Amino acid sequence: MLRCGKGVGDFILGELNGANRIxxxxxxxxxxxxxxxxxxxKKASVTLVTTDDDENTSHVKALELLRERVxxxxxxxxxxxxxxxxxxxxxxxxxxxxxxxxxxxxxxGGVLLARGLPRERQVPKTPFDVIILPKTTNLHAKLxxxxxxxxxxxxxxxxxxxxxxxxxxxxxxxxxxxYVREALDFVTSLTGRAITVES
Numbered sequence: 469m470l471r472c473g474k475g476v477g478d479f480i481l482g483e484l485n486g487a488n489r490i491x492x493x494x495x496x497x498x499x500x501x502x503x504x505x506x507x508x509x510k511k512a513s514v515t516l517v518t519t520d521d522d523e524n525t526s527h528v529k530a531l532e533l534l535r536e537r538v539x540x541x542x543x544x545x546x547x548x549x550x551x552x553x554x555x556x557x558x559x560x561x562x563x564x565x566x567x568x569x570x571x572x573x574x575x576x577g578g579v580l581l582a583r584g585l586p587r588e589r590q591v592p593k594t595p596f597d598v599i600i601l602p603k604t605t606n607l608h609a610k611l612x613x614x615x616x617x618x619x620x621x622x623x624x625x626x627x628x629x630x631x632x633x634x635x636x637x638x639x640x641x642x643x644x645x646x647y648v649r650e651a652l653d654f655v656t657s658l659t660g661r662a663i664t665v666e667s
Contacts, residue, residue: 469641476625476639477632480612483619483641484508491613491655493517497530498628506534506595514596517658521603526628534598541588548584552577605661613651620647 471479481504484490490512492505497518508514516534521527555577562570601607610631612621623639625631 470638471640472636472638474636475633476623476637480621480623480625480627480632480639483612483614483617483621484512487512487614488616489513489614491515491517491611491615491652492627493607493609493611493655493658494627495519495607495610496521496524496527496626496628497534498526498630499529499533500629501627501632502530502533509596515599515655516596517599517601517607517655519603519605519607520600523603531598531600534595536595542586544586545584548580550584552579552581552584555580599659601658601661605658607658609654611651611654613648613655615648615652618643618645618648620651 469479490508492514494516495518497505497516505514505516518531519527556574559570559573559577562573610623610625610627613619614621620642621639622642623637625635625637625639631637
């Protein structure tokens with residue numbers, strides 16, 4: 469299946485519906501595509517291979533949209549909490565009854581107490597696997613692999629709003645297990661060059 473012309477986005481994105489696993493290689497994304505991939509990841513396993521091109525502001529915004537802030541809870545350590553409280557109380561009692569020098573123990577108790585309390589912190593997380601290659605790898609390939617349908621899509625189209633909807637592009641879907649295997653081998657070779665893998 470081959471399509472050339474303006475607005476090949478429906479031809480490309482249409483095949484993604486109903487897929488359970490999708491691997492996408494594109495040097496750049498647009499914020500609109502990032503939002504589409506986030507919604508797609510609710511229904512399918514998505515892996516994205518892209519670049520860290522920080523000169524393309526639209527791509528930078530798209531990568532930021534892929535990352536959501538999630539709260540990570542670290543459970544407390546009651547042993548540290550009780551040890552910290554014990555040291556604080558003992559230092560206070562000994563300071564009153566024996567010498568004020570015993571107050572020097574209190575800060576150590578405070579540190580133990582603070583370390584033992586449960587914590588919450590926000591960390592960035594992507595709703596699917598994102599493999600980011602350095603811009604210096606000169607990634608220019610545009611590829612979509614849908615193993616469950618034995619499909620590999622390849623063409624000139626970046627997965628950006630312009631590439632999918634406005635530019636004159638060409639895209640072809642190749643059907644066959646051998647195409648999928650070869651494309652997945654290509655993805656494996658790229659992941660060895662990754663600077664970060666987010667999930």
